[in-house]
Amino acid sequence: MSGEPLLRVEGLRKHFALTKGILFARTLGYIKAVDDVSFEIRAGETLGLVGESGCGKTTTSRMILNLETPTEGQILLEGEPIDGLQGDALRAYRTKVQAVFQDPWSSLNPRMKAGRTIAEALIVNAARDRRRGDQARIAARVQELLLQVGLRPEQAQQYPHEFSGGQRQRVALAAALASRPKLIVLDEPVSALDVSIRAQMMNLLKDIQAEDDVAYLLVAHDLATVRHMAHHTVVMYLGKIVEQAPTASLFEDVRHPYTRALFSAVLVAGPGRPEEEIVLKGEVPSPLNPPSGCHFHPRCPWVMPRCSQQEPALREVSPGHAVACHLFDGA
Amino acid sequence: MRGETVLEVRDLHTHFFLRRGVVKAVDGVSFALRRGEVLGLVGESGCGKSLTALSLMRLLPKGGARTIKGEVLLDGKNILERTPAEMREIRGRRISMVLQDPQTSLNPVFTIGNQLREAIVRRKRAPLIGAGRAEVMKEAVAALRRVEIAAPEQRIGQYPHQMSGGMKQRVVGAIAISGEPGVLIADEPTTALDVTIQLQYLKLLKRLQAETGMAILFITHDFGVVGRMCDRVAVMYAGRIVECGPVRQIFEAPQHPYTRALIASVPRMSGPVGRLTTIEGQPPSLMDLPVGCRFASRCPLVEQRCLDAYPGTVQVGPEHTADCWKVAPS
Numbered sequence: 001m002s003g004e005p006l007l008r009v010e011g012l013r014k015h016f017a018l019t020k021g022i023l024f025a026r027t028l029g030y031i032k033a034v035d036d037v038s039f040e041i042r043a044g045e046t047l048g049l050v051g052e053s054g055c056g057k058t059t060t061s062r063m064i065l066n067l068e069t070p071t072e073g074q075i076l077l078e079g080e081p082i083d084g085l086q087g088d089a090l091r092a093y094r095t096k097v098q099a100v101f102q103d104p105w106s107s108l109n110p111r112m113k114a115g116r117t118i119a120e121a122l123i124v125n126a127a128r129d130r131r132r133g134d135q136a137r138i139a140a141r142v143q144e145l146l147l148q149v150g151l152r153p154e155q156a157q158q159y160p161h162e163f164s165g166g167q168r169q170r171v172a173l174a175a176a177l178a179s180r181p182k183l184i185v186l187d188e189p190v191s192a193l194d195v196s197i198r199a200q201m202m203n204l205l206k207d208i209q210a211e212d213d214v215a216y217l218l219v220a221h222d223l224a225t226v227r228h229m230a231h232h233t234v235v236m237y238l239g240k241i242v243e244q245a246p247t248a249s250l251f252e253d254v255r256h257p258y259t260r261a262l263f264s265a266v267l268v269a270g271p272g273r274p275e276e277e278i279v280l281k282g283e284v285p286s287p288l289n290p291p292s293g294c295h296f297h298p299r300c301p302w303v304m305p306r307c308s309q310q311e312p313a314l315r316e317v318s319p320g321h322a323v324a325c326h327l328f329d330g331a
Numbered sequence: 332m333r334g335e336t337v338l339e340v341r342d343l344h345t346h347f348f349l350r351r352g353v354v355k356a357v358d359g360v361s362f363a364l365r366r367g368e369v370l371g372l373v374g375e376s377g378c379g380k381s382l383t384a385l386s387l388m389r390l391l392p393k394g395g396a397r398t399i400k401g402e403v404l405l406d407g408k409n410i411l412e413r414t415p416a417e418m419r420e421i422r423g424r425r426i427s428m429v430l431q432d433p434q435t436s437l438n439p440v441f442t443i444g445n446q447l448r449e450a451i452v453r454r455k456r457a458p459l460i461g462a463g464r465a466e467v468m469k470e471a472v473a474a475l476r477r478v479e480i481a482a483p484e485q486r487i488g489q490y491p492h493q494m495s496g497g498m499k500q501r502v503v504g505a506i507a508i509s510g511e512p513g514v515l516i517a518d519e520p521t522t523a524l525d526v527t528i529q530l531q532y533l534k535l536l537k538r539l540q541a542e543t544g545m546a547i548l549f550i551t552h553d554f555g556v557v558g559r560m561c562d563r564v565a566v567m568y569a570g571r572i573v574e575c576g577p578v579r580q581i582f583e584a585p586q587h588p589y590t591r592a593l594i595a596s597v598p599r600m601s602g603p604v605g606r607l608t609t610i611e612g613q614p615p616s617l618m619d620l621p622v623g624c625r626f627a628s629r630c631p632l633v634e635q636r637c638l639d640a641y642p643g644t645v646q647v648g649p650e651h652t653a654d655c656w657k658v659a660p661s
Binding site for chain 2: 052196198199261262267268
């Protein structure tokens with residue numbers, strides 16, 4: 001727990017311009033998809049990024065994957081900024097940061113055998129290192145990866161449609177692991193899977209983390225999944241971080257009203273109702289025209305006059321636990 | 332809560348007849364739904380829960396699906412014997428359905444007012460002219476207000492793409508209940524919604540049910556939703572209901588090994604964070620079902636008799652049944 005974190009995100013912003021017209025395009029406004037987000041991920045740890053649709057969690061992960069250029073702020077991997085990476089440096093970055101997406105149907109090429117999909121990264125890397133693709137070495141590594149994700153080596157010869165949903169997600173994971181990444185972005189990795197398969201995948205992800213010391217950025221909307229997987233949790237609402245804390249302390253002591261509402265909306269697998277039930281009024285406002293002050297104030301059950309005027313800063317309320325809410329200004 | 336039975340399904344078999352063979356997607360399903368109750372139908376993908384719902388609506392997908400056996404008694408009459416014309420009268424007025432994805436259940440090129448009015452006009456057989464038109468319009472606005480849509484007068488002229496997912500699902504709900512059906516089938520209605528919106532929608536459904544006394548068959552794979560919504564639960568596996576009982580008993584004392592494993596594999600919001608329980612293996616192919624218990628190949632308690640014959644339905648408690656050789660009858 002010392003020294004430079006694996007990944008550092010500082011003051012990250014992504015604003016998408018909303019334009020009208022083609023030739024003489026006018027900018028109507030900006031959608032602040034991500035607005036001043038900072039966090040760190042340490043080697044071998046999992047950071048959970050939680051929020052509802054449109055909160056900016058996917059845009060954040062896409063910037064980390066270098067698929068989207070930040071409007072402002074920077075991302076540092078092992079202390080090195082990633083903006084402006086080109087050519088071999090960019091390819092080297094891609095070997096260190098990999099991704100597994102929600103839907104294994106669309107992330108695997110239906111016309112490529114599983115073995116070839118997994119080998120792809122190895123072949124590209126061999127070419128980058130000006131080495132001839134050593135067939136035997138690559139084949140051995142593919143076998144090893146299949147075993148690591150709980151598939152059989154002969155399944156390298158199967159096409160994606162011959163796998164079940166859970167198995168396809170394992171193939172996608174094997175492909176991500178091929179280049180021995182330091183960080184894997186997991187964008188809703190289990191939400192498309194059935195309950196019993198979901199548990200298998202979560203166990204597998206934890207085993208691989210323990211074996212390979214790989215860090216995960218887990219983008220998820222399901223809090224129970226995050227609780228089981230993540231060491232730290234970041235909660236986002238309308239492009240901003242509203243609360244962040246070590247997962248264990250967050251689940252013990254939820255502070256921000258939005259996080260509390262989110263927690264109370266989680267339906268517990270058991271009879272009866274939770275003690276505290278906060279049903280939020282209305283829906284998430286448009287990010288094109290977010291509410292003044294605290295973005296959450298129109299839906300907040302504890303709203304005060306100050307909330308609509310002044311934006312709350314992210315403030316530490318206990319070690320490692322930060323909240324952006326005026327309720328905790330005195331704390 | 333206890334009312335008379337409004338829908339009874341007896342030994343329902345719906346199979347797909349394909350060139351490759353017969354897929355026994357629904358293979359002997361029986362349950363009863365009472366007035367004013369919510370029965371959860373739970374199971375993993377491919378267990379036949381959605382096809383059971385479509386069989387009840389007599390809206391089977393084209394391409395070889397046929398209900399070959401069984402009875403579906405709606406208010407005591409078997410709807411499997413109805414003509415297509417009679418079925419059209421029944422759908423929407425006696426039994427109605429809400430699907431998972433509101434994006435696909437609404438027509439993108441018509442306003443939501445248009446789609447709501449269609450349902451109302453069909454029911455009243457009112458001409459869309461003169462006083463009748465104003466009447467229908469008023470009723471459509473009232474239907475939107477009933478599902479808690481703000482400013483319904485403005486919303487009624489909007490197209491589906493102008494609304495959020497949660498709002499679209501409310502519109503679908505408004506259309507489904509506009510005919511005051513006695514039975515509502517909700518097939519994963521909140522799976523596509525965010526958690527805070529899901530809670531709003533579930534509370535709305537509960538409120539509407541309290542007002543109308545309709546019975547709801549709630550299809551879901553989410554045990555959290557079951558806990559919040561249902562009075563009773565039926566757990567489906569490989570085309571059959573393997574356990575059925577009051578929600579409290581299913582959670583606190585599940586009898587079938589499949590139900591037990593399924594509930595144990597759900598990640599919790601409290602308690603220790605350890606390894607999750609998993610169910611090894613895959614469900615059997617519906618084209619080649621074993622003669623014995625369908626869960627036998629994955630069951631930790633398997634015995635020879637489980638492989639030899641399908642266990643009968645055992646009464647394990649009041650209103651609580653399980654299809655397993657290893658459970659003790661009460």
